[in-house]
Amino acid sequence: MPQGLPRKLRRVFALQALLAVVAVVACLYVSTVVGRGMLASQWVRAEADRYWVESARDPAFPAPWTSSVHGYFVPAGTDPADAGVPETYLDAGPGLHRMQVPGASQRLLVEDGPGGRLYMRIAFPLLDHAGLWSLLIASLLTGGAITMVSWLSYRIARRMVLPVTTLAAQVASWDPRQLDLDAIDPERLPGAVGREVHLLGGALRGLAERTQAFIRRERDFTREASHELRTPLTVVRVATDMLRRDPELPQRMQRSLDRLQVAARDMEAVVDALLILAREDEPGNGEEFDALDVATEAVNVGQVLLDELPDAAMVRLALVERGAPRLRGSRRALAVILEQLVRNACTFTVEGTVDVLVEDDRVEVRDTGVGMERDVIERAFEPFYRADQYVGGRGLGLAVVRRLAARFGWSVDIDSTPGKGTNAAVRFQPRRDP
Structure with missing residues (x-):
């Protein structure tokens, strides 16, 4: 069975809300990942620039070492492994690298400067957790807001189409023999009844009234014509019956009278059928x-x-x-x-x-x-x-x-x-x- 308009609207708005939530969450996730990467890159470069400036003033200035930043300075001619550089960093050449470490987002900066090479890693475990929770909370709030807006939009749209669906239901349940025209009165319809609904209701009322008038004319004509035909048919049948009782009637005329009676009976069957059908709106x-x-x-x-x-x-x-x-x-x-x-x-x-x-x-x-x-x-x-x-x-x-x-x-x-x-x-x- 085809779906009704309110159900279709509900499905459309639900699908719209779902797609909007997915799109917003995807945008939030992408923006979070991109922003976190940019922040990490700028931070590690700022730490490296500060180290080079301080080491130029004081050659004994240590590489930065905090909860988020780990630095290793390898003097020229020294093996990086002897300087404590992790083995995973050794294959990295100069430049900014993204470290694939489960559960954390890390950046590794390798730079050559005066007197040696600097390895500097930056990680944001706390920032990662904060970003994840922020993304989750933002997604929930956004999803709730979109769902609420979609629901309100659906309610408004449903109220606008409710008169049309009610009209359709009333017309579908109409009995051609007893049309309830008051049921399609715009003043009795639920929802927001606008100018279009008034026009549609008026058109349906006019069509129903013309249809009823046509059915009445057809029924009255059929009934009257059928009754008018009965009289000459009765005369034909009575006359043929009287002629058939004549003992002196020739055989040739007898066959002709038989054909007349059969033809009259055929016509009576047609008249009877028309009379029965003409009364099909009346309780039998x-x-x-x-x-x-x-x-x-x-x-x-x-x-x-x-x-x-x-x-x-x-x-x-x-x-x-x-x-x-x-x-x-x-x-x-x-x-x-x-x-x-x-x-x-x-x-x-x-x-x-x-x-x-x-x-x-x-x-x-x-x-x-x-x-x-x-x-x-x-x-x-x-x-x-x-x-x-x-x-x-x-x-x-x-x-x-x-x-x-x-x-x-x-x-x-x-x-x-x-x-x-x-x-x-x-x-x-x-x-x-x-």
Whole structure:
């Protein structure tokens, strides 16, 4: 899950504080090392210059020897080892050298002067400890100050972005059927609400109001159009039923009336689906019904369709009962869904079988028809999509079928193999009696 803006800000400020502390400590360490080296070099040279001045006045003036400075003067022609010079100094030539001694920072100055060579070492054990503690204390104080500043900056930034994150959370939790516009009122938002937040809140409110108005217009039009279509469909069905009861009706007219009834039933399925979807924002008073009875009706509808087809004898339509689920929802919605799936199976099956299997948790429609390619299956539930090789189908599109099923918590899945057939399943959670 993507991180929220406050968490990202917290991580950014924490990383910024860490990098700032590291940079400051590194600068303090470098400045301490460089300053200590410069101090040691200047000190040892000053001691050497003072020795040469004093020895010029008094040849017996001793080389400096203190807790920090150790000096050795080797007269010309004398072995340095005989003068007490440490062995580690013997290989050093004239100049200033840095001595690598664990736990201390030392400098060795070797100079040739009147009458001999001067070895002078300077060490700062106390200064080294003082510098280390100073560096540690400065690092802690600096780190604390940077952390405090970063925390205060984060709090200020978080207060500035809090209204935006609150707006995003409110919009993400909106129910399209019941938009809570008061929740995005800038006066009710926490944090520092600025001009930008007012503009964003106003834009969201306007968008929500336009969306609600559009949904209402679409729902009202769908409901009214569907109701208006019911009247002529009822007239068509009643008229065809009366004509079919005429014993003197020619066989040719009988087939035409059958086709009229099937077409009227297809149109009724479309109208019923539109009416159900138009009420999807209204609480449904679901009824209890047997899915097996609905599947039986769908098989009967499919048989009527097969009887119209020229190769009806080559296709066998059968109901396979493996369960008797009892559902709560819309009986008509399930009928519309199953009838459409059975129609599709019968339409695209030239020869073979179309089986309607009723299980405890689903109803499957299996056929041995032309099947569908994988890319067609992936787009089969897109609105208005129709692959070229499947032109000729009628009734509801699969997009409306899936939406209709989702209205009652069901799902529609399709699995197909080109040239071998298709398996369409309506899955649901059956209601079990105690």
